[in-house]
Amino acid sequence: MTRVRPLHLAAEIAPPPAGPAPGSAGTGPRTVAGTVALARLAEDAGLDFLTHDDSFARPGLDALAVLARIAPETRAIGLVPTVTTTHTEPFHVQAAVATLDWVSRGRAGWRVAVSPGADEARLFGRRPAPPAAELWQEASEAAEVARLLWDSWEDDAEIRDVATGRFVDRRKLHHVGFEGATFSVKGPSIVPRPPQGNPVVVVDATRPAARETAARHADVALIRASSPEEAAALRAELHRAARAHGRDPGLLRVLLTLTADLDARPGGPAALAGLVADWHGGGAVDGLHFVPAVPERDLPRFAAGVAGPLRDRGLFRTAHEGATLRDHLGLPRPVSQYAPKGADA
Amino acid sequence: MTPPRPARKQIHLAAHFPGVNSTTVWADPRSGSQIDFSSFEHLARTAERGLFDFFFLAEGLRLREHAGRIHDLDVVGRPESITVLNALAAVTDRLGLAATVSATFNEPYELARRLASLDHLSGGRAAWNVVTSSDAFTGENFRRGGFLDRNDRYTRAAEFVATARELWDSWPEGGERRRFAHHGQHFAIEGEVTVERPPQGHPVVIQAGDSDEGREFAASAADVIFSRHSTPEAGRAFHADVKRRLGRYGRRPEELKIMPAVTYVLGETEAEAREKAALISRQQVSPQNALLALEQVWGRDLSSYDPDGPLPDVDPEPDSTLVQGRVRVADPLAVAARWRALSEAKGLSIRETVVEATARHSFVGTPASVAAALEEHVATDAADGFILVPHLTPGGLDDFVDLVVPLLQERGVFRTEYTGTTLRSHLGLPAPVWKGGTP
Numbered sequence: 001m002t003r004v005r006p007l008h009l010a011a012e013i014a015p016p017p018a019g020p021a022p023g024s025a026g027t028g029p030r031t032v033a034g035t036v037a038l039a040r041l042a043e044d045a046g047l048d049f050l051t052h053d054d055s056f057a058r059p060g061l062d063a064l065a066v067l068a069r070i071a072p073e074t075r076a077i078g079l080v081p082t083v084t085t086t087h088t089e090p091f092h093v094q095a096a097v098a099t100l101d102w103v104s105r106g107r108a109g110w111r112v113a114v115s116p117g118a119d120e121a122r123l124f125g126r127r128p129a130p131p132a133a134e135l136w137q138e139a140s141e142a143a144e145v146a147r148l149l150w151d152s153w154e155d156d157a158e159i160r161d162v163a164t165g166r167f168v169d170r171r172k173l174h175h176v177g178f179e180g181a182t183f184s185v186k187g188p189s190i191v192p193r194p195p196q197g198n199p200v201v202v203v204d205a206t207r208p209a210a211r212e213t214a215a216r217h218a219d220v221a222l223i224r225a226s227s228p229e230e231a232a233a234l235r236a237e238l239h240r241a242a243r244a245h246g247r248d249p250g251l252l253r254v255l256l257t258l259t260a261d262l263d264a265r266p267g268g269p270a271a272l273a274g275l276v277a278d279w280h281g282g283g284a285v286d287g288l289h290f291v292p293a294v295p296e297r298d299l300p301r302f303a304a305g306v307a308g309p310l311r312d313r314g315l316f317r318t319a320h321e322g323a324t325l326r327d328h329l330g331l332p333r334p335v336s337q338y339a340p341k342g343a344d345a
Numbered sequence: 346m347t348p349p350r351p352a353r354k355q356i357h358l359a360a361h362f363p364g365v366n367s368t369t370v371w372a373d374p375r376s377g378s379q380i381d382f383s384s385f386e387h388l389a390r391t392a393e394r395g396l397f398d399f400f401f402l403a404e405g406l407r408l409r410e411h412a413g414r415i416h417d418l419d420v421v422g423r424p425e426s427i428t429v430l431n432a433l434a435a436v437t438d439r440l441g442l443a444a445t446v447s448a449t450f451n452e453p454y455e456l457a458r459r460l461a462s463l464d465h466l467s468g469g470r471a472a473w474n475v476v477t478s479s480d481a482f483t484g485e486n487f488r489r490g491g492f493l494d495r496n497d498r499y500t501r502a503a504e505f506v507a508t509a510r511e512l513w514d515s516w517p518e519g520g521e522r523r524r525f526a527h528h529g530q531h532f533a534i535e536g537e538v539t540v541e542r543p544p545q546g547h548p549v550v551i552q553a554g555d556s557d558e559g560r561e562f563a564a565s566a567a568d569v570i571f572s573r574h575s576t577p578e579a580g581r582a583f584h585a586d587v588k589r590r591l592g593r594y595g596r597r598p599e600e601l602k603i604m605p606a607v608t609y610v611l612g613e614t615e616a617e618a619r620e621k622a623a624l625i626s627r628q629q630v631s632p633q634n635a636l637l638a639l640e641q642v643w644g645r646d647l648s649s650y651d652p653d654g655p656l657p658d659v660d661p662e663p664d665s666t667l668v669q670g671r672v673r674v675a676d677p678l679a680v681a682a683r684w685r686a687l688s689e690a691k692g693l694s695i696r697e698t699v700v701e702a703t704a705r706h707s708f709v710g711t712p713a714s715v716a717a718a719l720e721e722h723v724a725t726d727a728a729d730g731f732i733l734v735p736h737l738t739p740g741g742l743d744d745f746v747d748l749v750v751p752l753l754q755e756r757g758v759f760r761t762e763y764t765g766t767t768l769r770s771h772l773g774l775p776a777p778v779w780k781g782g783t784p
Contacts (some may be wrong), residue, residue, distance in 0.1 A: 099424040
């Protein structure tokens with residue numbers, strides 16, 4: 001039996017770091033209402049999720065804060081902020097992402113990123129930025145401890161047992177006792193297990209230094225490629241590496257990240273829709289992560305000119321069928337690593 | 346209706362989301378989720394319906410442990426505060442949004458940016474309750490690990506707040522951002538901020554310490570004090586002491602609001618309110634919680650004692666490490682002596698003693714008598730307002746907003762509408778002085 005592999009579409013909504021292009025639509029600073037309008041547009045177009053890029057050097061508001069702010073004003077679309085791991089506390093990061101999952105009722109993701117710059121290191125003054133390989137090693141550990149902490153409360157830990165006076169069953173709360181190269185965390189988390197069990201982990205695997213982290217921890221890996229062959233090879237490499245870590249490669253979605261200025265290309269949206277259909281149909285990628293040059297201008301064109309035609313051809317969903325980001329991505333809700341074996345039966 | 350009396354000192358009100366301690370009653374059919382967003386939304390909307398100044402979230406960075414095991418008798422588990430407040434900014438319009446965040450286990454650049462983001466995303470409604478942590482137990486969840494001694498906690502917190510203000514001042518609204526450089530005892534940082542000056546200039550700063558260092562820190566740097574003095578005498582002494590300290594920093598008394606955390610119980614009659622209060626106290630102090638409260642003072646395993654029997658004859662163990670992750674009882678021998686005296690004088694069991702000693706409600710009565718008592722407290726400078734701590738999630742403030750707020754308004758001591766859009770305007774606080782040089 002052949003199963004049609006669903007197509008996944010995502011888009012970046014952060015204002016471009018350099019600010020809007022002169023004379024372009026949507027000039028001036030982004031308002032909250034403007035962000036909500038963009039998110040709703042993407043949601044109505046059926047997109048799986050939005051990313052919001054961030055770094056400590058990039059002008060703009062904290063990405064996780066922006067997506068938490070718009071969570072109550074959206075209902076279905078996944079919300080994936082970039083949160084860096086170099087100068088932050090892994091315990092705080094996992095708690096904030098888990099909380100985004102609670103306030104969005106199961107729509108949170110986390111794009112794991114590092115802070116390579118010396119300028120960012122000076123904003124914290126704790127240590128110089130290590131080389132890229134070490135940064136990603138630390139990012140892997142941050143992702144690993146996040147999963148441990150999200151799992152540190154089993155789903156049924158809260159019992160409210162009046163007879164014994166116990167609110168929780170402490171046997172279902174776990175110290176994680178994680179010892180990494182640059183940090184350690186005792187646990188458990190302060191936040192009960194989030195609605196998705198584990199929010200969706202996204203890793204931009206463009207740089208080779210990040211691929212190991214993607215293979216080990218990502219639910220969604222983002223790649224860049226200039227041909228379907230190159231994309232297919234990267235996807236196969238990530239699948240092989242995931243399998244080597246004992247993971248089921250069928251649970252790793254690989255999306256092509258493509259920065260596009262839909263204004264500059266006559267017939268641009270139609271060409272992009274054709275490219276997505278071809279690459280996805282040929283098995284090179286599981287979908288597209290669209291980075292608009294000017295979100296206010298290009299996202300509406302993407303919704304109407306790319307997502308719309310793909311939907312009309314029966315390649316993309318007509319509506320969100322599930323409630324959580326994992327539902328959209330076809331990823332099961334994971335059982336806690338601490339749950340007794342066979343508890344999911 | 347009473348004619349307006351504009352000269353009356355106005356009351357400020359805040360709503361405390363029920364905490365992870367025995368004040369919060371979970372064994373009640375009306376008790377809802379402590380973690381679902383709908384609970385936060387309900388309480389925040391209630392507070393805004395009541396025209397409260399702000400909504401307040403406490404912080405926990407490690408689950409409490411008792412005798413080496415995770416404490417299981419109280420509500421436990423909460424979200425990360427700033428993230429919840431950003432979401433609440435979407436479902437409220439005027440309500441201030443206050444997050445408790447440790448100055449020990451965070452760094453100024455990141456936290457200043459997160460607070461500035463909340464202030465932008467809420468249109469000028471952010472507040473930061475600055476707390477310090479000293480225990481190595483909590484440090485086990487963080488990079489810096491370890492702990493700071495008491496003095497270093499406050500010098501770090503003071504430098505942290507001062508640094509955050511420098512950062513908030515370094516990109517003037519509508520101007521060019523400029524480089525900052527801070528080189529102090531605790532932080533050596535430099536660069537450019539990436540968020541424009543917050544709408545309030547600086548988010549409102551709240552401080553909760555009660556020690557001498559804490560009071561001095563508040564007088565120098567805070568806009569609001571979250572105090573614990575709910576009796577009129579203690580409140581007036583605290584109020585006078587802290588306001589006296591303000592002059593040293595060139596500040597006027599009205600620039601620092603003192604808001605004690607208080608509980609309340611309402612009834613149709615005084616007698617009914619007292620009965621309800623007694624019932625709530627027994628819900629708060631279950632037999633298991635009574636023994637636990639005793640162990641927290643005694644520092645010993647007392648699990649073999651009968652909660653309905655007499656207090657133990659043995660003395661407390663002053664250097665016990667039985668309790669982790671919560672404030673240690675400062676002088677266990679003195680507390681034990683007080684509890685014994687109470688028990689002997691009134692013939693109380695362990696549980697009754699704990700109820701009497703710990704589960705007191707600040708205001709018990711009819712809506713009219715509670716409104717009168719609140720006004721009296723504020724009029725006599727025992728407080729400038731109150732942080733109300735309900736015992737039920739999420740409906741614990743419904744009756745206060747429906748029954749007491751209208752009476753405070755009739756008395757002319759509480760707003761009948763929001764007149765400003767920012768938390769600073771609700772609290773009547775001046776705009777922070779620009780210290781970033783010529784904008």
